[in-house]
Amino acid sequence: MKVTERLKKLRALMAEKNIDMYIVPTADFHQSEYVGEHFKARKYITGFSGSAGTAIITMDSAGLWTDGRYFLQAGKQLEGTTVKLFKMGEPNVPTIEEYIENTLSSKGTLGFDGRVVSMGDGQAYEKIVKGKDGSIKYDCDLIDDVWKNENRPPLSEKPAFALDIKYTGESTTSKLERVRKEMKNSGANTHVITSLDDIAWLLNIRGDDIEFFPLILSYVIVTMDELHLFINEAKLSDEIKSTLKENGLTALHPYNDIYDAVKKFSDSDVVLIDPARMNYALYNNIPENVKKIEKQNPCVLFKAMKNPTEIENIKKAQIKDGIAHTKFMYWLKHNVGKEKITEMSASRKLEEFRKEQEGYIRQSFEPICSFGEHAAIVHYTSSPETDIELKEGNFFLTDTGAGFYEGSTDITRTYAFGEIPQIMKDHFTITLQSNLHLAHARFLYGCNGMNLDIVARAPFWNNNLNFNHGTGHGVGYLMNIHEAPTGFRWQYRAHEVHPFEEGMVLTDEPGIYIEGSHGIRIENEILVCKGEQNEYGQFMYFEPITFVPIDLDAVNPDLMTIQEKAWLNKYHKDVYDKISPYLSEDEKTWLKEYTREVK
Numbered sequence: 001m002k003v004t005e006r007l008k009k010l011r012a013l014m015a016e017k018n019i020d021m022y023i024v025p026t027a028d029f030h031q032s033e034y035v036g037e038h039f040k041a042r043k044y045i046t047g048f049s050g051s052a053g054t055a056i057i058t059m060d061s062a063g064l065w066t067d068g069r070y071f072l073q074a075g076k077q078l079e080g081t082t083v084k085l086f087k088m089g090e091p092n093v094p095t096i097e098e099y100i101e102n103t104l105s106s107k108g109t110l111g112f113d114g115r116v117v118s119m120g121d122g123q124a125y126e127k128i129v130k131g132k133d134g135s136i137k138y139d140c141d142l143i144d145d146v147w148k149n150e151n152r153p154p155l156s157e158k159p160a161f162a163l164d165i166k167y168t169g170e171s172t173t174s175k176l177e178r179v180r181k182e183m184k185n186s187g188a189n190t191h192v193i194t195s196l197d198d199i200a201w202l203l204n205i206r207g208d209d210i211e212f213f214p215l216i217l218s219y220v221i222v223t224m225d226e227l228h229l230f231i232n233e234a235k236l237s238d239e240i241k242s243t244l245k246e247n248g249l250t251a252l253h254p255y256n257d258i259y260d261a262v263k264k265f266s267d268s269d270v271v272l273i274d275p276a277r278m279n280y281a282l283y284n285n286i287p288e289n290v291k292k293i294e295k296q297n298p299c300v301l302f303k304a305m306k307n308p309t310e311i312e313n314i315k316k317a318q319i320k321d322g323i324a325h326t327k328f329m330y331w332l333k334h335n336v337g338k339e340k341i342t343e344m345s346a347s348r349k350l351e352e353f354r355k356e357q358e359g360y361i362r363q364s365f366e367p368i369c370s371f372g373e374h375a376a377i378v379h380y381t382s383s384p385e386t387d388i389e390l391k392e393g394n395f396f397l398t399d400t401g402a403g404f405y406e407g408s409t410d411i412t413r414t415y416a417f418g419e420i421p422q423i424m425k426d427h428f429t430i431t432l433q434s435n436l437h438l439a440h441a442r443f444l445y446g447c448n449g450m451n452l453d454i455v456a457r458a459p460f461w462n463n464n465l466n467f468n469h470g471t472g473h474g475v476g477y478l479m480n481i482h483e484a485p486t487g488f489r490w491q492y493r494a495h496e497v498h499p500f501e502e503g504m505v506l507t508d509e510p511g512i513y514i515e516g517s518h519g520i521r522i523e524n525e526i527l528v529c530k531g532e533q534n535e536y537g538q539f540m541y542f543e544p545i546t547f548v549p550i551d552l553d554a555v556n557p558d559l560m561t562i563q564e565k566a567w568l569n570k571y572h573k574d575v576y577d578k579i580s581p582y583l584s585e586d587e588k589t590w591l592k593e594y595t596r597e598v599k
Contacts, residue, residue, distance in 0.1 A: 068468030114138030114281030122280025169309025375519030392418025
């Protein structure tokens with residue numbers, strides 16, 4: 001069924017239920033950034049496959065809101081669908097809330113599945129609708145009514161697996177103590193946790209319910225002396241259940257029983273809830289008379305600050321991935337132009353190298369392997385229909401990651417093949433300068449990503465250039481590859497402005513994208529560390545933990561300062577020292593050349 005036919009069926013259902021406007025976000029019941037196949041309703045109804053976006057359908061129009069990463073991709077995928085693209089953050093483009101305010105008629109009805117809309121968004125929509133003397137219907141999954149006739153994928157039934165304390169560095173018992181301490185400090189005696197990564201961190205388990213992301217569909221209720229887990233019990237082995245019980249689990253409940261469980265909260269319960277992570281339907285099931293404390297789930301910050309065991313493991317994972325990437329770069333440089341290599345076959349080859357590393361589990365997100373003009377599409381995903389051959393004269397961008405038991409990686413490299421135009425070298429060098437400047441930032445404790453983003457963008461802005469995405473994001477430990485509450489971005493985003501804390505791991509990934517020509521991104525992971533403390537305060541710095549060569553074939557040294565060259569040379573010395581012991585003699589000789597000093 002085509003998108004236009006699906007929209008027609010959806011509108012028939014809207015008319016049947018007297019719904020004037022219907023919202024379809026990109027979310028599951030847990031406000032996850034990436035979702036399992038069952039939850040890809042927005043993709044189904046619009047045809048846009050990116051990881052972020054919200055669709056709004058009325059009886060005579062349909063719109064798709066997405067961010068700068070996906071402007072090019074969405075523009076292509078929405079062609080012929082009748083769905084209009086709204087480029088978020090661009091001039092004269094209304095926000096979702098503004099569009100609802102301006103488009104929903106007086107006394108109109110707004111509909112959505114409240115399980116996939118966040119509590120915060122739902123309340124914002126509620127306020128707008130109330131001002132129009134309208135109504136909300138949040139108990140209708142109209143997409144399912146259309147999709148079930150096309151065999152909507154079922155919920156995942158894949159088993160969970162435990163993460164040993166040699167990887168986590170902390171038991172669930174200890175983590176619960178910390179959570180309960182924060183609950184007490186907040187004045188709460190009950191905490192409903194709905195975010196999958198926070199539950200995985202707390203319980204030291206992982207799953208396979210979302211492609212690439214080792215998470216498991218579940219909910220948790222923590223009280224001062226009990227722990228209740230809502231999950232498909234068949235996913236848990238007897239060993240996992242035993243370990244959870246030893247670490248404080250009170251009872252297991254069926255996954256969807258969470259909705260009835262919160263209805264039973266009483267006047268004596270003071271419930272801590274995270275508005276950004278709880279869904280609107282679940283929130284509305286909590287009795288009105290129950291006192292609620294709206295605050296960020298304490299697990300969010302706890303898990304972002306990696307403990308010494310996690311840091312040691314993450315560094316091991318980075319070395320493993322550095323070996324795989326270096327072998328991959330060697331293979332590319334020796335074979336492009338001599339044999340047919342495409343975006344997809346190159347991606348498979350990189351995964352082959354990763355699979356050679358002990359402890360490899362899976363890719364940590366959908367690989368972005370894009371050649372030439374495809375690389376200008378920030379989150380491009382190659383397919384059999386778009387797969388093209390790598391040739392000389394342009395760039396090949398790979399933004400990929402690996403999930404090891406020792407942690408997750410996220411690495412982007414851009415490779416040049418043959419002779420490339422001078423403008424491409426200049427763009428590559430500006431991107432490299434940006435990466436190096438952020439990696440070597442020194443700052444006082446209390447700074448966040450908005451404070452430091454200009455350090456990265458200065459080389460671009462000085463040349464009247466820019467890139468339309470964040471400069472970096474937090475990285476989870478065998479978890480979400482994008483992890484709150486910190487990132488680098490010049491625009492304000494509430495979930496990314498927490499000060500940098502020791503032990504946080506972030507990406508440093510500036511880029512440039514020239515539509516129809518080329519795209520460049522260079523990404524390393526960096527660890528937040530404490531520096532000197534003196535009369536001025538606590539100084540902080542970043543430690544690069546990714547070790548993969550920067551392609552010197554694409555660098556224009558004439559644009560670089562003496563300090564920038566020294567930074568690059570030091571980095572390449574570290575790459576050679578750490579990676580070369582794991583290479584063949586031919587690979588070592590080649591790596592020596594590709595990590596040579598730039599003068």
